[in-house]
Amino acid sequence: xxxxxxxxxxxxxxxxxxxxxxxxxxxxxxxxxxxxxxxxxxxxxxxxxxxxxxxxxxxxxxxxxxxxxxxxxxxxxxxxxxxxxxxxxxxxxxxxxxxxxxxxxxxxxxxxxxxxxxxxxxxxxxxxxxxxxxxxxxxxxxxxxxxxxxxxxxxxxxxxxxxxxxxxxxxxxxxxxxxxxxxxxxxxxxxxxxxxxxxxxxxxxxxxxxxxxxxxxxxxxxxxxxxxxxxxxxxxxxxxxxxxxxxxxxxxxxxxxxxxxxxxxxxxxxxxxxxxxxxxxxxxxxxxxxxxxxxxxxxxxxxxxxxxxxxxxxxxxxxxxxxxxxxxxxxxxxxxxxxxxxxxxxxxxxxxxxxxxxxxxxxxxxxxxxxxxxxxxxxxxxxxxxxxxxxxxxxxxxxxxxxxxxxxxxxxxxxxxxxxxxxxxxxxxxxx
Amino acid sequence: xxxxxxxxxxxxxxxxxxxxxxxxxxxxxxxxxxxxxxxxxxxxxxxxxxxxxxxxxxxxxxxxxxxxxxxxxxxxxxxxxxxxxxxxxxxxxxxxxxxxxxxxxxxxxxxxxxxxxxxxxxxxxxxxxxxxxxxxxxxxxxxxxxxxxxxxxxxxxxxxxxxxxxxxx
Ligand code: FES
Numbered sequence: 001x002x003x004x005x006x007x008x009x010x011x012x013x014x015x016x017x018x019x020x021x022x023x024x025x026x027x028x029x030x031x032x033x034x035x036x037x038x039x040x041x042x043x044x045x046x047x048x049x050x051x052x053x054x055x056x057x058x059x060x061x062x063x064x065x066x067x068x069x070x071x072x073x074x075x076x077x078x079x080x081x082x083x084x085x086x087x088x089x090x091x092x093x094x095x096x097x098x099x100x101x102x103x104x105x106x107x108x109x110x111x112x113x114x115x116x117x118x119x120x121x122x123x124x125x126x127x128x129x130x131x132x133x134x135x136x137x138x139x140x141x142x143x144x145x146x147x148x149x150x151x152x153x154x155x156x157x158x159x160x161x162x163x164x165x166x167x168x169x170x171x172x173x174x175x176x177x178x179x180x181x182x183x184x185x186x187x188x189x190x191x192x193x194x195x196x197x198x199x200x201x202x203x204x205x206x207x208x209x210x211x212x213x214x215x216x217x218x219x220x221x222x223x224x225x226x227x228x229x230x231x232x233x234x235x236x237x238x239x240x241x242x243x244x245x246x247x248x249x250x251x252x253x254x255x256x257x258x259x260x261x262x263x264x265x266x267x268x269x270x271x272x273x274x275x276x277x278x279x280x281x282x283x284x285x286x287x288x289x290x291x292x293x294x295x296x297x298x299x300x301x302x303x304x305x306x307x308x309x310x311x312x313x314x315x316x317x318x319x320x321x322x323x324x325x326x327x328x329x330x331x332x333x334x335x336x337x338x339x340x341x342x343x344x345x346x347x348x349x350x351x352x353x354x355x356x357x358x359x360x361x362x363x364x365x366x367x368x369x370x371x372x373x374x375x376x377x378x379x380x381x382x383x384x385x386x387x388x389x390x391x392x393x394x395x396x397x398x399x400x401x402x403x404x405x406x407x408x409x410x411x412x413x414x415x416x417x418x419x420x421x422x423x424x425x426x427x428x429x430x431x432x
Numbered sequence: 433x434x435x436x437x438x439x440x441x442x443x444x445x446x447x448x449x450x451x452x453x454x455x456x457x458x459x460x461x462x463x464x465x466x467x468x469x470x471x472x473x474x475x476x477x478x479x480x481x482x483x484x485x486x487x488x489x490x491x492x493x494x495x496x497x498x499x500x501x502x503x504x505x506x507x508x509x510x511x512x513x514x515x516x517x518x519x520x521x522x523x524x525x526x527x528x529x530x531x532x533x534x535x536x537x538x539x540x541x542x543x544x545x546x547x548x549x550x551x552x553x554x555x556x557x558x559x560x561x562x563x564x565x566x567x568x569x570x571x572x573x574x575x576x577x578x579x580x581x582x583x584x585x586x587x588x589x590x591x592x593x594x595x596x597x598x599x600x601x
Contacts, residue, residue, distance in 0.1 A: 143533060147548060150532035164478035165471075175477045261507060261526075263533040265547035281549050281563060285530065358565060419550035 009225050015200045016228065017208050019221040023314065024209040025228055029104065032235035033097040034203075039236040040090040041196070043243060045189065047083040055135065057181040059174050062137040063257045070254075077251070084252035085243050087129050091272045094125045102303075102397055103326070105311030105318065105390070106210035112304040114202040117195055119300055124192050126272060131184040133270050137177060142258030143267045145172055145180075151280075151289035159290075172260075210313040265417050274411030275404045281419055282344045284363040291367065296400075303393070311390045322391055325381075326398045333399030336373075337406035345421055374399075488585035492523075495578050495601060503537045503544075503555065509584045511571055512537060512544075514555050520598030523582040524557045525569040535568070544568065556593040566591060573599035 023029070054073060056065045069076035098118060101107060107115040130148070134141040149172065152163045168175025203209070222228075255264065269277040279288040303309055311318035317326045374396050381392040416422035490509040498504060498515040505512055505526070514522045524544075528535045533548035543560055544553040552560040557568035569587035573580060580599075590597065 147531040165474045168477040267548045
């Protein structure tokens with residue numbers, strides 16, 4: 001008995017250090033976001049395994065098998081709802097976790113590789129979400145595949161080839177569904193597991209969570225079992241209870257069966273891609289679907305390699321004045337985004353088509369404008385306001401995130417039929 | 433490399449170094465093979481279901497059935513037959529040139545309006561509002577013995593509407 005207990009402790013200690021600094025177990029340092037992500041992943045694996053027993057990945061049967069969940073299988077729809085709710089929450093939690101890491105300066109030396117692995121995990125979570133979205137083969141799924149495959153085609157040089165490979169033919173069909181099925185149930189969960197283990201281990205190697213320097217007082221350390229474990233269990237179990245409860249009321253959507261002849265109006269992307277969809281309304285597709293996501297991804301990847309780009313570790317926003325700066329940056333970013341959307345919407349009136357020079361007017365010019373704005377903001381902060389580089393980087397990052405949030409909100413709530421701007425209470429259709 | 437290494441390896445290209453080299457080469461070869469296997473597996477399906485073998489010419493109807501200035505959906509061919517005010521026929525693909533949504537004809541506005549990102553196209557398929565980058569694709573139309581026939585084997589891309597794209601009697 002004693003031995004088995006010991007072995008459990010040992011197992012836990014494989015993924016945790018033996019002791020951690022007292023300051024790092026404060027809930028308000030990490031908000032338990034990493035632990036939440038792990039819990040949700042666990043729920044997803046469990047419910048996913050159950051759903052696999054019912055789901056049939058063929059054009060003829062996919063839709064019917066998802067429908068059957070609600071009709072023939074006791075609590076079947078609940079299981080689907082848990083899967084759906086966990087997946088959506090996981091996207092939110094992962095994004096917040098990324099933000100938390102950046103804003104508490106946890107990507108500095110010793111944590112660079114883990115930042116990159118974290119980014120890969122975020123991409124995996126999003127692709128897992130998206131490929132899962134396609135499996136029911138209803139109208140939401142069909143048009144989401146159509147649009148995303150066409151967007152792939154805009155990637156310069158290898159786009160058309162990539163599209164053919166992923167689509168499994170010149171038209172969307174059984175091969176496409178099979179591809180996404182294999183990605184969703186094998187490739188992505190497998191890679192996710194490997195990267196997660198690596199992620200945990202690197203946190204452990206870095207000595208646990210990032211912690212604030214406590215001056216001359218020696219770091220007060222406490223043992224992981226039971227202190228940290230109890231807290232992790234508390235967060236995890238409450239979250240599980242919350243998700244199960246949520247899944248009783250929040251139904252995963254299922255529209256009519258896929259119909260290649262009719263796109264629903266409006267046809268919206270899943271919410272986590274509606275920021276991107278909003279870009280598609282305004283920019284040339286090559287820029288919206290390829291250049292901007294690429295630039296954003298590269299910027300995030302390179303972030304930890306810029307010297308002195310990380311805030312002092314373990315303190316939110318670095319300091320109190322950093323907190324105020326972040327609030328300002330968020331406000332400025334949000335306002336800019338709203339202004340840009342409204343201005344461009346006024347421009348997009350009939351008669352003002354996409355001219356032949358769309359690449360320039362709706363590609364190069366906005367891209368350069370964004371670079372100039374970000375550069376000017378950075379320069380002002382560092383040169384004129386005497387902020388540190390880390391603070392300026394944080395401000396740009398926060399502004400960027402605020403822009404993404406605003407674009408997503410506009411896409412989810414303020415776009416009605418034919419993607420015109422409307423008030424949310426007048427809008428019809430949606431796709432959560 | 434540590435001390436032990438040089439002791440056992442016996443020179444610059446000793447046994448140990450040689451085996452390390454072999455493992456590396458074998459590992460890389462395995463990786464390349466697996467990659468090649470995966471790609472060729474996937475790519476073999478790339479050209480499937482390319483239309484062309486089957487009969488692709490569709491009879492849309494009698495010339496007299498289409499009034500000038502109207503648009504008729506032809507579901508079996510996935511296109512619209514537009515009769516221009518001057519009497520010419522255009523077969524317009526219903527696939528939006530932006531990202532591939534299916535574009536309905538809006539009778540009131542007299543335009544095709546895409547539900548996905550709001551592009552709109554005129555009767556001749558030209559872009560009225562963005563973000564679509566080019567006009568709707570067309571299919572070749574022939575008129576034989578008063579019958580409108582459309583060959584939907586392959587959609588033609590174009591940059592703008594030209595009068596000769598339409599088939600006339
Ligand atoms: S697919 Fe038609 S506007 Fe984007």
